[in-house]
Amino acid sequence: MNAAAPEAIQEPQLPPTDPNNLMFVEAPIEVPADVYTGPGAHYFRAAESSARIESGVVRWYGTENGWAMMGYQYGEDAYRIGYVDATLVPAGISLPPLAFTYEPIATVGDAFITDDPILSQVEPRWLTTLPPGTPVTLLGFLPDTQWAYVETQLDGLPVRGFTSRESIGR
Numbered sequence: 340m341n342a343a344a345p346e347a348i349q350e351p352q353l354p355p356t357d358p359n360n361l362m363f364v365e366a367p368i369e370v371p372a373d374v375y376t377g378p379g380a381h382y383f384r385a386a387e388s389s390a391r392i393e394s395g396v397v398r399w400y401g402t403e404n405g406w407a408m409m410g411y412q413y414g415e416d417a418y419r420i421g422y423v424d425a426t427l428v429p430a431g432i433s434l435p436p437l438a439f440t441y442e443p444i445a446t447v448g449d450a451f452i453t454d455d456p457i458l459s460q461v462e463p464r465w466l467t468t469l470p471p472g473t474p475v476t477l478l479g480f481l482p483d484t485q486w487a488y489v490e491t492q493l494d495g496l497p498v499r500g501f502t503s504r505e506s507i508g509r
Contacts, residue, residue, distance in 0.1 A: 363398040366429045368409070370394070374421035376454055376466070376499045377490065378406035382422070383498035385454050385466055390421060399428060401437040408437055410457065417464065418457040420501075439478040439488075446473045450506035452498070456486045466500050467493050477507065 374390040375382040384390050392411050400408040402425050410420040428434060450469040469475070475489040478499065486501045487509060 363400050363410075364432055364434070365396055365398055366432055368392055368394060368397050368411075368423070368427055369429070370427065372423040372427050374409075374411075374419060374423055375406075376421055377497055378403040378408075378422045381496065383466070383493045383496040385419065385421070390419060390454075392423070399432060399434055401435045402428075403437045407434060412458075416458050418455045420454055420456065442477040444475060444477050444507055446471055446475060446502075446506050447508040448506045450475070450489075450502040452489070452491070452493075452500035452502050454500050456481060456484065456501040466498065469502075469506075475502075475507065477509075480504065480509075 371391060371393045373380070373384065374392055375384050377383070392413070395411060397409045397411040400410070402408070403422075405425050406422040407425040407428050408420065408422055410418060412418050425434075446469050448471055450473065452466045452469065453464055454466060455464050469491060473491060475491040478488040478490060480487050481501070485503050485505070487504050487507055488499065488501055489507070490497060490499045492498065
């Protein structure tokens, strides 16, 4: 039996350089991998520093500095977007480089940060809460959603996650 080739699926772009053109590819990850909130092992790692995928089908979004942005479901109502070493992208799959806006801004209200913009409406899972006036770097938006993608610091480490547009005044 031949396995079907992974199918590209249209999804709103993150970041908003062309809101109709970000594709993700659903394909398996074959080996266990640590998952970080940003492109590198020096970034914050969710789940009390134990975020990891053992195997399964993931959504592959793009690459940055040798790391691949991907998303996966890890529980009944739990999804995570994070980064793994780009060498783990399955053979035959070519991912585009990610292009973010890198705009320095500050929060204007309490900013709840999550790595789960997919299922967070069901039961929010927050990585942290930032008070008003906290410096963040705006990376982009998920079009037609409440979510902005930002980078800041958490426990002395860089962390990327999603927060409401309202919390950054957008």
